[in-house]
Amino acid sequence: MTRRAKKALALIIVIAMAVFFPMTKVFAATENEVNLYFFYEEICSHCQAESEYLDTLETTYPNIVIHRYEVNTSQANEELFESVREVFGKTNSLTPFLVIGGVALIGFSDQTETDIDSLITRYTETEHVDVVAKIIAGEHVSSSDIEYLRFSEGDYVNLPIIGLVPVDSVSLFLAAIVIGLVDGFNPCAMWILLFLITLLFGLDDKKRRWALGIAFLLTSGIFYYLIMVAWFNIGLSVASVAWVRIAIATFALVFGLYNLVSFIRSAGKHETGCEVTNVSTKRKIQERIRKVVAMKNIFPAILGIMLIAIAVNFLELACSAGLPLLYTQILAYREVSTAAYLFYIFIYVFFFLIDDIAVFVASMATLQVKAISNRFGKISKLLGGIIMLVIGVLLMFFPGVIMLG
Amino acid sequence: MWCPSCIIMTNRLQKIVSADPSLDLVQYDFDLDIKMVEKYVPGKILPLVVLEKGGKELIRFSGELSQKDIMKKIGEYK
Numbered sequence: 001m002t003r004r005a006k007k008a009l010a011l012i013i014v015i016a017m018a019v020f021f022p023m024t025k026v027f028a029a030t031e032n033e034v035n036l037y038f039f040y041e042e043i044c045s046h047c048q049a050e051s052e053y054l055d056t057l058e059t060t061y062p063n064i065v066i067h068r069y070e071v072n073t074s075q076a077n078e079e080l081f082e083s084v085r086e087v088f089g090k091t092n093s094l095t096p097f098l099v100i101g102g103v104a105l106i107g108f109s110d111q112t113e114t115d116i117d118s119l120i121t122r123y124t125e126t127e128h129v130d131v132v133a134k135i136i137a138g139e140h141v142s143s144s145d146i147e148y149l150r151f152s153e154g155d156y157v158n159l160p161i162i163g164l165v166p167v168d169s170v171s172l173f174l175a176a177i178v179i180g181l182v183d184g185f186n187p188c189a190m191w192i193l194l195f196l197i198t199l200l201f202g203l204d205d206k207k208r209r210w211a212l213g214i215a216f217l218l219t220s221g222i223f224y225y226l227i228m229v230a231w232f233n234i235g236l237s238v239a240s241v242a243w244v245r246i247a248i249a250t251f252a253l254v255f256g257l258y259n260l261v262s263f264i265r266s267a268g269k270h271e272t273g274c275e276v277t278n279v280s281t282k283r284k285i286q287e288r289i290r291k292v293v294a295m296k297n298i299f300p301a302i303l304g305i306m307l308i309a310i311a312v313n314f315l316e317l318a319c320s321a322g323l324p325l326l327y328t329q330i331l332a333y334r335e336v337s338t339a340a341y342l343f344y345i346f347i348y349v350f351f352f353l354i355d356d357i358a359v360f361v362a363s364m365a366t367l368q369v370k371a372i373s374n375r376f377g378k379i380s381k382l383l384g385g386i387i388m389l390v391i392g393v394l395l396m397f398f399p400g401v402i403m404l405g
Numbered sequence: 406m407w408c409p410s411c412i413i414m415t416n417r418l419q420k421i422v423s424a425d426p427s428l429d430l431v432q433y434d435f436d437l438d439i440k441m442v443e444k445y446v447p448g449k450i451l452p453l454v455v456l457e458k459g460g461k462e463l464i465r466f467s468g469e470l471s472q473k474d475i476m477k478k479i480g481e482y483k
Contacts, residue, residue: 195407273450273468274408276435282407283436371409373469 009268022396033351034123034377036066037132038096039081042073054098061120067132069114071095084132087141101128101149106183111307115334172334174189175399176344179387180351183370185380188319191274192312193217193356194371195286196305199365208298210360213360215302219309221353226343228324235332252392259385263378272374285312323384324348326391406434408483411452412468419471420453421479430481 037397038054040047052068069077085091088104098105100119103212105112129145152366196216200209205389266272285308327348331341356370362370406412415432421431432463433441447453450467456479457463463482469477 190409191407194409198406271450271468273410273452276447276449276451279436286407288438369406369412371412373413374410375469377409380415 037099091117128383176347180348183323188316232328249395256388
């Protein structure tokens, strides 16, 4: 595997975790009492070690109740163990197997000791679902009853640069950043910004240069934002329709494959450059921009630039529609609140525009046009294709992963 | 100028030319210098770099190349 492929694979894993890493749900249970369900075998040395550790906890935490099940000597214990493993999706896991609330801890190590302490503290202070109690009572255990060790509702994760983010928002938040960035390096609409920058250099008035450039970037961002909001709302209204899900999954798979094939073809050519397409349309747009930039009055010029930004982003929408469309569908399936989806889409668009902002600011500050190599566009196509394929496969075959997290 | 690869290659070529007085850089804009575009027929990938000596074309290459690769190509014909 080449270094680039390894980097791409690592990024995909991060993206997949960011999008699909399940977060917690909390429900009511007995106040302050924490039940520990310990499944073990007499002959297992790790079980013995864990059992001894649990003994010490009984004096430290008077509110805990330890239920011990030897799974080799009792048919009933073995059957319960099987049911528990099945509920947690750990049918092949062995002992020691400890369940606290909605969390299963498999094996025993120093880390397990820390985890047990954390969970007891967490559940002593907060209400929770007792999954094994529900199994014993013959009640249905839903996927939202299963929790994960590290986080609980109300916890925050400290992300680099961004700061504290509520843990139940992290997956969608990180997905907005990563997919927005990958989408942003797609060079579809970059050409127009570069062309505008070269024309702005011809202007003597520094304020005018900045005003026109910012107007272009802001309008592009707002247009993209509104398009994504519209897609989200359409997605929300059809989220429960099965054939729509299949259609979106098919769209993701087809676009994903198309991007991958395009990447492979361009990689085979060993030639990175700008593809000459839609020559007459591009020349017409360039002519309009020249006229707008040359306007004497700044206000009609800004208005003209804004209209051009809308037109160009609209024309180039087909080129980069895949990722924003799929991201808004994920938001729709997660049924996030109005404030949340507006925020996530804002984050997406900000990171989508960040390369454009960097090119513009660097060019204006140095008065030398700066460009990002088309190689990044190629990599963006590859990453975008893989992300679309992953989302397509999940939507088609494992929709629960996306819908329920 | 709208093509990122053209901007990057322009910077690299200017560096090479400024360091070698035997070289001269002439630039044609794909959208403005239509006659020259028709003369050289760039194909589907920009930028196109054509090395000429005495009006005779020696070599041409398209897309982004590193400074080292450009110098290597030019060096073969000097």
